[in-house]
Amino acid sequence: MNTLTPGSTIGMLGGGQLGRMMAMAAAELGFKTHVFCPDLDNPTEQVANAATHADYEDHAALEAFANSVDVVTYEFENIPVSTVEFLKKTTNVFPSSKVLEVSQDRLSEKTFINKLGIETAPFKGVSTLEEAATALEGIGYPAVLKTRRFGYDGKGQAIVKSEAGLADAWQKLNSKEIIIEGFINFDLEISVVAARSQSGEIKCFAPVENIHKNHILDLSIAPARIDQSIKELAIANASKIVEKLDYVGVLTVEYFVSQHDPVLRVNEIAPRVHNSGHWTIEACPTSQFEQHIRAICGLPLGCVDFIGEARMTNLIGDDIDQYGALLAEKGASVHHYGKSETRAGRKMGHVTRLYPNGY
Ligand code: AMP
Numbered sequence: 299m300n301t302l303t304p305g306s307t308i309g310m311l312g313g314g315q316l317g318r319m320m321a322m323a324a325a326e327l328g329f330k331t332h333v334f335c336p337d338l339d340n341p342t343e344q345v346a347n348a349a350t351h352a353d354y355e356d357h358a359a360l361e362a363f364a365n366s367v368d369v370v371t372y373e374f375e376n377i378p379v380s381t382v383e384f385l386k387k388t389t390n391v392f393p394s395s396k397v398l399e400v401s402q403d404r405l406s407e408k409t410f411i412n413k414l415g416i417e418t419a420p421f422k423g424v425s426t427l428e429e430a431a432t433a434l435e436g437i438g439y440p441a442v443l444k445t446r447r448f449g450y451d452g453k454g455q456a457i458v459k460s461e462a463g464l465a466d467a468w469q470k471l472n473s474k475e476i477i478i479e480g481f482i483n484f485d486l487e488i489s490v491v492a493a494r495s496q497s498g499e500i501k502c503f504a505p506v507e508n509i510h511k512n513h514i515l516d517l518s519i520a521p522a523r524i525d526q527s528i529k530e531l532a533i534a535n536a537s538k539i540v541e542k543l544d545y546v547g548v549l550t551v552e553y554f555v556s557q558h559d560p561v562l563r564v565n566e567i568a569p570r571v572h573n574s575g576h577w578t579i580e581a582c583p584t585s586q587f588e589q590h591i592r593a594i595c596g597l598p599l600g601c602v603d604f605i606g607e608a609r610m611t612n613l614i615g616d617d618i619d620q621y622g623a624l625l626a627e628k629g630a631s632v633h634h635y636g637k638s639e640t641r642a643g644r645k646m647g648h649v650t651r652l653y654p655n656g657y
Contacts, residue, residue, distance in 0.1 A: 299496050299497060299596045300369065300390050300496065300596050301496075301595065301596035301597065302329070302368050302369060302595040302596060302597075304327065304328025304329060305328060305329070305330070306329055306330070306368040306369070306595070307329070307330040307331065307332050307347070307348075307366065307367045307368050308320075308321075308324050308329050308330070308331050308332070308367065308368070308369055308370075308371060308591065308594070308595070309331075309332050309334060309363055309364070309366075309367030309368075309369065309370035309371070309385075309389070310331055310332065310333045310334065310342060310346070310370075310371060310372070310373060311334050311335075311354070311370065311371070311372035311373065311374075311377050311381070312333075312334075312335060312342070312372055312373035312374045312377070313333050313335030313337055313340025313341060313342040313343055313349075313373075314340070314341055314342065314373055314374060314635075315341050315342075315635040315637075315645060316373040316374070316570060316571050316572075316587075317331075317333060317335075317340075317341070317342035317346075317373035318341040318342045318344065318345055318635060318636070319571070319576075319579070319585075319587045319633075320342075320371070320373060320571060320587045320590060320591060321333070321342055321345045321346050322345055322587070323585060323587035323588040323590075323591050324591045325345070326588065327588065327591055327592070327595075327597075329591065329595065330347040330348075331345075331346040331347055331348075332346065332347060332348040332349070332350070332363065332366060332367050333346040333348070333349045333350070334349075334350045334352065334354075334359075334360070334363050335349070335350075335351065336351060336352065336353055336354070337351070338351055339638055341635045341636045341637055342373070344636045348366070350362070350363050354377060354378055354381045355378060355380070355381065357384060360381065360384055360385055361384075361388065363385075364385045364387075364388035364389045365388060365389075367389060368389070368390075369389060369390045369391070369392060369594055369595065370382075370385050370389055370390070370391045370392075371391070371392055371393070371547065371590070371594050372393075372570065373570060373571070374570065375398065375401055375402060375568055375569050375570060376402065376448060377398065379395045379398050379399055379402070382394070382395040382398060383395055392496075392546040392547050392593065392594040393543075393545050393546055393547045393549070393569050394544070394545075394546070396543060396544070397543050397545060397549070397569040398569065400543070400567075401566075401567050401568070401569050402447055403446050403447055404421075404444055404446050404447075404449070404477045404566070405421070405423040405446050405475075405477050407566060407567060408421050408477070408479075408564075411539070411564050411567070414535075414538055414539065414542055416535045416538065416539070416564055417561045417562065417563045417564070418479075418563050418564050418565075419442075419479040419480045419481075419482050419554075419563055419565075420436075420437050420479070420480040421437075421477055421478060421479045421480070422436070422437060422477070422478050423446065423475075423476070423477050423478075424476050424477075424478060425474045425475065425476065426474070427464070427465065427468045430443070430464060430468060430476065430478060431461070431464060433478050434458070434461070434464065434478060437478055437479070437480045438480065439458060439459060439460050439461070439481075440457055440458060440459045440460075440481040441457075441458050441478050441479060441480055441481055442455060442456070442457055442458075442478070442479045442480075442481055443455065443456045443457075443458055443467050443468070443471055443476055443477075443478055444471075444476065444477050444478075444479065445471055445473045445475060445476060445477075446473075446475040446476065446477050447475060451513045451514050451643075452512075452513025452514075453513075454471060454473075455471075456470050456471055457481065482554045482556065482563060483556060483558075483559075484554035484555060484556045484563075485555060485556055485557045486507055486522065486523075486524065486554075486555040487507070487508045487509075487510070487552065487553070487554060487555070487565070488505045488506060488507050488508065488522045488524060488528075488532060488552075488553050488555055489505065489506055489508055489550055489551060489552045489553065489572065489574040489575075490502050490503065490505050490506075490532050490533055490535075490536040490550070490551045490553070491503045491506075491548060491549075491550050491571070491572055491574070491575035491578065491586050491589075492533075492536040492537060492539070492540050492548070492549050492550070492551065493540075493547065493548045493549075493586075493589040493590065493592075493593050493599055494540040494541070494545045494546060494547070494549075494593065495546065495592065495593045495596075495597070495598065495599050496546050496593065496594075496596045497596075497598075498541075499598065499599050500537045500540055500541065501589070501599045501600075501602050502533045502536050502537060502602065503520075503575060503578055503582065503586065503602045504520060504521040504522070504529065504602070504604065505521065505522040505524065505528075505529050505532045505533065505553075506518050506519065506520040506521065506522050506574050506575070506577065507519040507520075507521075507522035507523060507524070508552075508574050511614075512643070514612070514614060514643060514645075515573045515574060515612055516611065516612055516614075517609060517610070517611050517612075518573075518574045518576070518577055518608075518609070518610040519609055519657075520577045520578075520581060520604075520607060520608045520609070520610070521604070521607065522555075524555055528555060528562060531562050532551070532553055532562060535551065535553075535562070535564065536549075536551040539551060539567060545569075546593050546594060547569070547570075547590050547593045547594050548570065548571045548572075548575070548586050548589055548590040548593065549567060549568065549569050549570070550567065550568040550570070550571070550572035550574065550575065551564055551567050552564070552565040552566050552567070552568070552574075553565060570590075571586045571587055571590050572586070573612065573645070573648075574610075576610045576633070576648050576650065577608040577609070577610040577650050578602075579631070579633075579650065580605070580606075580608060580631050580650045580652045581604055581605055581606055581607070581608035581650070581652055582601065582602055582603065582604065582605060583600060583601040583602075583603065583605065584599070584600025584601055584602065588600060589602075605652070605654065606652045606653050606654035606655070607652075607653040607654075607656055607657050608650055608651065608652050608653065609650070609651050609653075609657070610648055610649070610650045610651075611648060611649050611650075611651075612645055612647075612648050613645075613646050613647040613648055613649060614643060614644065614645060614646065615640060615641060615642045615643055615644055615646065616640060616642075617646065617647075618634070618640055618646035618647055621634065621647070624649050629651055629652060630649050630650075630651055631649065631650045631651075631652070632647065632649050633647050633648050633649070633650075634646070634647040635647050
């Protein structure tokens with residue numbers, strides 16, 4: 299156990315809104331934050347105590363950073379594994395690089411999950427158009443082609459409805475590292491935000507239902523409107539994943555739920571706090587951000603019970619213009635990420651509405 303006392307400094311790799319909200323939670327618990335991020339203008343730094351602007355592979359900057367903090371964590375999953383390995387020589391890093399190796403590659407991620415006895419879409423890794431055609435004979439159409447690495451919010455993906463569309467989809471993705479997945483005819487997408495402490499204690503927030511617009515999360519409904527048996531399975535599987543990874547911190551598991559198919563399938567895991575967990579700030583005694591800070595600082599996990607049902611809506615691009623109106627709305631908790639430039643598709647903030655007596 300590496301228990302930190304208030305006044306200690308948490309090193310944060312990445313400067314986005316997730317880092318910002320973790321830094322705010324850290325401050326509430328009496329900790330300081332030092333952000334490491336290449337960008338000068340970043341949302342985390344506005345609420346952090348110190349900042350280093352350097353590339354994630356700048357070893358001199360990383361070494362100085364590691365010497366100035368008491369623990370390191372990260373707010374996005376595309377941090378190079380080598381960066382975490384380097385920092386680990388000087389300081390503790392939670393979560394460990396093991397989860398990055400698994401989750402940065404969709405092929406190793408799905409292989410790992412299946413090995414635990416947890417279902418995913420059927421999949422196959424391919425590197426040529428010919429291999430893709432052969433794989434599709436087994437998986438069938440429609441199918442989803444995805445780049446194995448660096449995909450997010452639907453980027454690096456193409457749906458193939460029939461053999462005739464394969465060559466176009468292949469060309470569009472323009473990569474030799476592709477995973478083909480069977481298309482899941484799901485009714486709902488849900489996620490579970492799980493946490494595991496340094497002592498191995500596991501706590502999961504209730505499964506939340508996620509509705510996307512243009513491949514970006516639009517609305518999260520907590521709790522998800524699903525059967526109790528699915529809720530329990532989603533939590534049991536998320537717990538198994540964090541346990542098997544010997545994970546420390548918050549990790550999110552996204553699932554597909556189909557009414558006509560009793561199988562609960564994992565879509566992907568994110569080794570971090572997650573957009574679909576923002577509702578926990580208002581709706582639970584301990585938010586996902588505080589839970590992560592507790593875990594990495596060697597503290598006991600907090601309570602994940604509901605104070606009330608909640609709905610979280612993302613404010614994407616121009617949605618942030620509703621800021622004034624939302625502030626005037628009774629019961630709406632408004633979060634602005636402090637980004638100086640509004641761009642289409644950019645997450646600018648979110649609003650959570652709490653329903654203590656049910657929605
Ligand atoms: P991902 O980047 O893998 O999370 O995919 C983004 C979105 O694409 C998901 O939230 C789903 O709505 C959709 N999607 C991804 N994979 C599949 C699949 N195998 N079958 C059906 N829809 C999918």
